[in-house]
Amino acid sequence: MxxxxxxxxxxxxxxxxxxxxxxxxxxxxxxxxxxxxxxxxxxxxxxxxxxxxxxxxxxxxxxxxxxxxxTGELPGVNGPVRLSAPEARALAAALQSAGFSAEDNLTRRLLQAAATVTFDAKDLERTVRATTSGHSPDVFEALSQATATAAVVRILYTRAGATEMTEREIEPVALYAERGAWYVTAWCRRADDWRTFRVDRIASAGLTGERFEMRSTDWDAVGLSGPSERFTGARTATLRFRDPVAFSERDWPGASISGEDQDGSLLVEVPYGSPDWIARRVASRFGTVVVLAPQEVRAAVTALATATLAEVLPGAGTEPSTDLG
Amino acid sequence: MSKALERLVNLALFLAEAKEPVSAASVRAEVAGYPPGQEEAAFLRMFERDKDDLRRMGFALEVDDDGRYRLDTSATYAATVDLTPPEVAAVRVAASALLCDPSFPYASDLRLALAKVAAASGRVSRTSALIADEAPEQQGRTVSILTSAIEARKTVDLSYENALGEKSERAVEPYGLFMHDGRWYLVARDVGKDALRTFAVGRILEARPNRVKPRTPDFEPPPGFDVSDHVSLPFQIGTQPPVEALVRFSPAAAWRAKSVSAGHGSLERNDDGSVDWRVAVVSLERFAAFVVENGPGLQVLSPPAAMEVLATGLKRAATAHA
Missing domain, CATH: 1.10.10 (Arc Repressor Mutant, subunit A)
Structure with missing residues (x-):
C-alpha cells in the first residue's frame, strides 16, 4: 500500500x-x-x-x-482542485485503456472540467497509447454500471469463431483487463453457468432494469481467483508443433509441453473451452500445428479450413490437396 | 510528514483565503509551520519547495511583478462535471483495475486523480488488470521513467537486449510509448544510428535519463510526431515494401471491423451493410493467418498474391487434419 x-x-x-x-x-x-x-x-x-x-x-x-x-463550513477550499498534468495523464491513460479516446465525450468533458488548463488529452495520445482492445465505450459503461449495482444486462455476443450473434441475459460480477483485452465474468442465464465474455465481442449491452442476487462469493469456484483462470478449459487437446520454436506458452494459455516427437516436433497439451476457438487458431497456423487428438477438434479444423476457403476465396478449390501437406 | 503537511495545508488555506496578492514576508508572518528565527535564505528555500509542492497538487500559483503571490482560483478549482452513473462506474472500474496493475506506469498519479474526481463512496466493482503480462513490474517502472524523459525531452541511455539475446548500449531520444498485445514499446531516435527505432520495453535492461540540466530539453521531437503511426499489426512488421490489401467484412461481421482494424488503414461501409477495409500489408503469410484467426466473416478481395497464400495455407491445414 x-x-x-x-x-x-x-x-x-x-x-x-x-x-x-x-x-x-x-x-x-x-x-x-x-x-x-x-x-x-x-x-x-x-x-x-x-x-x-x-x-x-x-x-x-x-x-x-x-x-x-x-462540524462546519470548510474555509477557503472551493471544491476539488484540478488534476495536475501527471494526474490528468494518468486518468487519460486509464480511460484510454478502457476504450475511451481523447475524442470520446466522457474523456473530453471530464478532463475539460477537472484537469489543469494546460493539459491536452490529444497531445498525450500523440506520445502515449495505452489503448487495449477496441470495444465500444457504451458497452464498457453499461457493464461497469451493472457490476457496481448488481444489474442484469442483455448482451448481443459473438463467440470467437462463431458467425451468429446470440442474445443473452447475464449477471456480471467482475471486469478484468488482461494483455490488451477486457473481459467480463458473469452468470449467463442462457448457459445457466458462469461464463467469461470478451468485451470486444459484445456488440451491444443494455441494462434490463432487473437486479440480481449474487449467486456465489466463492470466487475460486467461479474461476475468479485470477484472470488467467478463465483459460483453464475443461478439455485438453494434443497439438504437434512442427517447429518447436513456434510454440510459446503466451500464445497458448495454460498449455504444457508433454513430449517431443522423433522428428523433433513438440507435443503440447492445450486446454480449450470451445472446439471452434482452438480449431481457428490451429487452422491459422496453416499446417505447421496439427491436432493429434481429440477427433472432434481435428474434424473442426478440417471443416473450418474448408469453409473458410470457400468464404474467403469464393470459387477456389475446396478439396484438400495432397501435394502440399 | 505531519509538520510539512500542516505547513502546506496552512499555506494552501492562507492563499485560498487571501483577498489580495500576498508577499513572501506575509506568508512567513501569517502561516504557522515556518520555524521562528529561521534565516531568510533557509525560509525562502523552504517556501520555494512548498510552492512547487502546491503546484504539483494542482494549485495554480501566480506571481506578479512585485513578487507577490495569488491563487488563480479558476485554474485551481475543477468545474463541476455532471457524469451519468454509468460514466462514473466506467471511470471507477478502469481506474481501480489499473491502480493495482504493476504494469500500469502511472498508478500513483491515478490514485490521486481518482481521489479528486470519483472518490465518492459506493460499491467498488470487482475488477483487476494486467495490461502487460511479462515482467509487469519492470515494464511499469521503465515506462514511468521513459514518460518523464519524453515530457522533459531528455536523452536516455539504454542497456538493451535484442530478440537474439545480444546486449548493446544505446543513447536514444525518446518520442513516444505504446502498448500492443500486452507489451509496452518505446519509439525513439537511436542517436548512434541516426534512425527511428521501436524498442520492446521488456527488453530494456536499464534506462538512465540524462540528469544534467533537468529543465533544459536535449532535443525536439520531429514535427507532427504521432506514436500511433508506429503501432503495427502483426503483418505490418518487416523490411519489404508494403502492398495494399482489401478485406471485406460481411454484414454480420461488420460491427467488428473497427476493433479488428484497430485504427489501421481505412474502413468504408457498403450499401449492403458490409465494410471494406484497405490496409497496408508487409508479410502476406502473417496477413493470411490474421484473416483466418479473426474470422469468420472476413473475405480477401485483393491482392491476388495474398489470396494465393491464403488458399495454399488453408489447404495445408485441411490436408494435415484429413
Whole structure:
C-alpha cells in the first residue's frame, strides 16, 4: 500500500461537505490508502487553519473512531482542485485503456472540467497509447454500471469463431483487463453457468432494469481467483508443433509441453473451452500445428479450413490437396 | 510528514483565503509551520519547495511583478462535471483495475486523480488488470521513467537486449510509448544510428535519463510526431515494401471491423451493410493467418498474391487434419 501523502489528504479534504460525517475506512478503500495512516493524517488536518489559529480558525474536522465529522463550513477550499498534468495523464491513460479516446465525450468533458488548463488529452495520445482492445465505450459503461449495482444486462455476443450473434441475459460480477483485452465474468442465464465474455465481442449491452442476487462469493469456484483462470478449459487437446520454436506458452494459455516427437516436433497439451476457438487458431497456423487428438477438434479444423476457403476465396478449390501437406 | 503537511495545508488555506496578492514576508508572518528565527535564505528555500509542492497538487500559483503571490482560483478549482452513473462506474472500474496493475506506469498519479474526481463512496466493482503480462513490474517502472524523459525531452541511455539475446548500449531520444498485445514499446531516435527505432520495453535492461540540466530539453521531437503511426499489426512488421490489401467484412461481421482494424488503414461501409477495409500489408503469410484467426466473416478481395497464400495455407491445414 502506498505511503499517504499531502496530496491524498488535500484531495480528500476537497471532497468533504460541511455538516456531514464519513466512514474513514470507506474513504481509505475508495482511494487505496492505509486506513491507520489516513486517520492520523485527518487528525493532523484538523489542527490546520489560518492565523490566528483559534478554535474558529482551524479546519472543522473531528475524528472519532472510524468516523470523520465535518462540524462546519470548510474555509477557503472551493471544491476539488484540478488534476495536475501527471494526474490528468494518468486518468487519460486509464480511460484510454478502457476504450475511451481523447475524442470520446466522457474523456473530453471530464478532463475539460477537472484537469489543469494546460493539459491536452490529444497531445498525450500523440506520445502515449495505452489503448487495449477496441470495444465500444457504451458497452464498457453499461457493464461497469451493472457490476457496481448488481444489474442484469442483455448482451448481443459473438463467440470467437462463431458467425451468429446470440442474445443473452447475464449477471456480471467482475471486469478484468488482461494483455490488451477486457473481459467480463458473469452468470449467463442462457448457459445457466458462469461464463467469461470478451468485451470486444459484445456488440451491444443494455441494462434490463432487473437486479440480481449474487449467486456465489466463492470466487475460486467461479474461476475468479485470477484472470488467467478463465483459460483453464475443461478439455485438453494434443497439438504437434512442427517447429518447436513456434510454440510459446503466451500464445497458448495454460498449455504444457508433454513430449517431443522423433522428428523433433513438440507435443503440447492445450486446454480449450470451445472446439471452434482452438480449431481457428490451429487452422491459422496453416499446417505447421496439427491436432493429434481429440477427433472432434481435428474434424473442426478440417471443416473450418474448408469453409473458410470457400468464404474467403469464393470459387477456389475446396478439396484438400495432397501435394502440399 | 505531519509538520510539512500542516505547513502546506496552512499555506494552501492562507492563499485560498487571501483577498489580495500576498508577499513572501506575509506568508512567513501569517502561516504557522515556518520555524521562528529561521534565516531568510533557509525560509525562502523552504517556501520555494512548498510552492512547487502546491503546484504539483494542482494549485495554480501566480506571481506578479512585485513578487507577490495569488491563487488563480479558476485554474485551481475543477468545474463541476455532471457524469451519468454509468460514466462514473466506467471511470471507477478502469481506474481501480489499473491502480493495482504493476504494469500500469502511472498508478500513483491515478490514485490521486481518482481521489479528486470519483472518490465518492459506493460499491467498488470487482475488477483487476494486467495490461502487460511479462515482467509487469519492470515494464511499469521503465515506462514511468521513459514518460518523464519524453515530457522533459531528455536523452536516455539504454542497456538493451535484442530478440537474439545480444546486449548493446544505446543513447536514444525518446518520442513516444505504446502498448500492443500486452507489451509496452518505446519509439525513439537511436542517436548512434541516426534512425527511428521501436524498442520492446521488456527488453530494456536499464534506462538512465540524462540528469544534467533537468529543465533544459536535449532535443525536439520531429514535427507532427504521432506514436500511433508506429503501432503495427502483426503483418505490418518487416523490411519489404508494403502492398495494399482489401478485406471485406460481411454484414454480420461488420460491427467488428473497427476493433479488428484497430485504427489501421481505412474502413468504408457498403450499401449492403458490409465494410471494406484497405490496409497496408508487409508479410502476406502473417496477413493470411490474421484473416483466418479473426474470422469468420472476413473475405480477401485483393491482392491476388495474398489470396494465393491464403488458399495454399488453408489447404495445408485441411490436408494435415484429413
Amino acid at each position: 502506498p505511503e499517504l501523502g499531502v496530496r491524498d489528504l488535500m484531495a480528500v479534504l476537497a471532497r468533504l461537505s460541511p455538516w456531514c460525517f464519513y466512514e474513514i475506512d470507506e474513504i481509505a478503500r475508495s482511494i487505496g490508502v492505509d486506513v491507520v495512516q489516513l486517520r492520523e493524517g485527518l487528525e493532523t488536518l484538523s489542527t490546520c487553519g489560518v492565523a490566528p489559529y483559534g478554535p474558529g480558525d482551524c479546519l472543522p474536522l473531528l475524528v472519532q473512531g472510524n468516523r470523520l465529522y465535518v
